Amino acid sequence: MPGSKSWALGCGIGLIGAALGTGCLQPPGSDDDASDDDAADDDASDDDAADDDVDPDLDVPAEDADHRIEGEASFDVAGWSLGVGDLLGDETDDLVVGAVGAALPTDTPDQHGYGYGRGAVFVLPGPPPHDLDSLDVAAVVLSGEVPGDGAGMAVALVPDVAGPGLSLAVGAPHNGRNGPWAGAVYVFPPGSAGSGRASLDTAPLILLGPSEGVQAGYSLAGGDFDGDGAGDLLVGAPGDALGTSSGVAFLLYGPLEPGVRSLGEAPVVIAGEGTFQMVGHAVASAGDVSGDGIDDVIVGAPDYGESTRGGAAIFFGPVGAGIREFRNADALILGDVADAPTGAGCAVAGLDDVDGDGWKDVAVGSCYAPGYSYTGVVHVVRGPLDGEIDLGEVPGRLVGETPSATFQGMSLAGHDLDEDGLGDLLVGIPGVAAPGLDAGSAYAWVGPFPDVESSLSDADVRFRPEGVGSWLGASLAPIRGWTDTAARGVAVGAPGYPDGVGRGGVYVFGWP
Ligand SMILES: [Ca+2]
Ligand SMILES: [Ca+2]
Ligand SMILES: [Ca+2]
Ligand SMILES: [Ca+2]
DSSP, X not given: OOSOOOOOTTSSSOOOOOOOOTTOOOOTTOOOHHHHHHHHHHHHHTHHHHHHHSOTTEEEEGGGOSEEEEOSSTTOOEEEEEEEEOTTSSSSOEEEEEETTOOOTTSOTTSOSTTTSOBEEEEEOSSOOTTOOBGGGOSEEEEOXXXXXXXXXXXXXXXXXXXXXXXXXXXXXXXXXXXXXXXXXXXXXXXXXXXXXXXXXGOSEEEEOSSTTOOBTSEEEEEOXXXXXXXXXXXXXXXXXXXXXXXXXXXXXXXXXXXXXXXGGOSEEEEOSSSSOOTTSEEEEEESSSSSSSOEEEEEETTOTTTTOBEEEEEOSSOOSEEEEGGGOSEEEEOSSTTSOOOEEEEEEEEOOSSSSSOOEEEEEESSOSTTOOOOEEEEEOXXXXXXXXXXXXXXXXXXXXXXXXXXXXXXXXXXXXXXXXXXXXXXXXXXXXXXXXXXXXXXXXXXXXXXEEEGGGSSEEEEOSSSSOOTTSEEEEESSSSSSTTOEEEEEOTTTTTTSOOBEEEEEEOO
8 A cells, every 4th residue: 555554562662765956846837936825825714614515523433334354363463454456457446455463274373363473465356245244255365484474564566566567565574584583575466466375485576684683574665766667666674673773674676577585685775874763664655755757765764863753764766776874865854852752754655735836745653752642643744845854843733532542553645535636644543452442543634734733533534443452543545446435435454353352354434
C-alpha cells in the first residue's frame, strides 16, 4: 500500500533523492506565487462551508463494514499489513493481507503468533464474492520459509519494478538466511505468484538482509525514484535488534532481475548518523514533492537524533547512488520537541496536494507524543518541502483520542477520498487491549486541514472496532470495487481480532 507501516512492540519503541539544484522546487502549474497565496486564503475562509458538506463526526462501527474477512486461524495476526492494487491483471483491485503470525499445519503450537510464526500473505482477487468472510478462500497463500520469519510484516505492490505491471513484494524481517533477524524480501514479478499454497522461497527474486539484526523487509514501498520509467523498491531495515546500526533503508532501481542477492549490493543506502535510530521503520514514496516530475523518497526514523527526537527524511529523485545520510536529506523533518522522544517518523505517507497550491504535501506520524502518552500525533507538512523542518513549527496537528493507543504503531495513507482534487488522509491508530479503553480506530480526514491543534475525534469519519483489542487500524489502504459504494472504499487491518486473540482480519468499509 502507499504509505507506511506500523511498528512492533519490543522494538525499543518502535517505528520514511540526489539533491537538485536550487530552482527545481517549482510546483507544476504554479508560476504565480502571489495568486496562489490568494487562493489559499480563500480556502481558509471557506472552512465553514466545507464543514457543512460532510458530517464532521460520522462513526462507522465495524459491524457495518461491507466485508469482515477473518484470519484463517487463531494467532495468525492477519491484517498487520495490507497491499491493494490490480495484482492479477484483470483491472480490478486485489487485496493482499499480511499475517505475521501464520503457521503451517506441520508447525508446533509455539511456532504460531506474533514473533513466532513463519507468517504468510494471502491474495484475495477482486471483486470479492458477496459472502467473503475468511482468508481461507484466498487464491494465493505464500508462507514464510521457517517458523519465526514473520513474513507479511510488510507488503507492497510495486509497479513496473520487474516487468510491466504490479510486482508483489513481501517482507520477512526475522528471516535468518544471512544470520538471525537479517531479514528477507521476496519479489514476485507480474504473473509469477501462481495459485494455491506455496512457500515464499518460490519467489523469482529474493533479497537478503546483509547481516544479522538488520531486519530487512520491516517496511516496503515502491516508486520511480530515478525517473527512468521503471519502478524502484525501497526496503526498510530499522536494525534495532542489536542496536549496533542506525537502521537503514535500501533503494534498488528496477528493472530487477531474478536471483538471490544481498541487499548489501543495493545502489543506495539511506542511513542515520548513530546507532539505534530506527531509520527505515517506515518508508514510502512521498510522491513528487519537489515538482520535477520524479518521485521522491521519504524515510521515517522514530528514534532519530541525539535525544531520540525522531524524524523523517525526504530525498528528491533522482536519488543517485551511494550512502545518503539523514542529516543531508533534501528535507529533514524533525520531531516537535527538540530534547525528548516524540516518535516522529513512526509512520509516513505522501499525500496529494491538500491545499491546492500546486505543491505535494506529506504526513508524518509521531507515536510517542504528546508527553509520551502515546496518543499519537499526525502532522500534515505542506510543501514546498526543503531544508530542516521542525514539526513544532508546522501549523496544526491531529492528536489521537486515547492514551497508549499507539503502542501497536500507526498507519497513514494519502488518498483523495471525496474526489475533489485535493488530498485527504487516512489514519490508523490500532490501540491497546486494556479494560475500558475502546481504542483502535481508523480515521478519514477530508481536507481542508486545520492550522490549529485538533483531535482526531473531529475526523470526518471514524471507523470503530468491534470490542477491545482488535487493533483496528494497524494497516489501511483505499480500495476500489469492493463495496456498495463501488468507486470508493477503505480496507482496514485488525490483526488482534477478535479481542486481542490475534486471528486477525480485514474490514472493507464503503465510503459512508
Ligand atoms: Ca526507476
Ligand atoms: Ca521530485
Ligand atoms: Ca500543497
Ligand atoms: Ca479530497
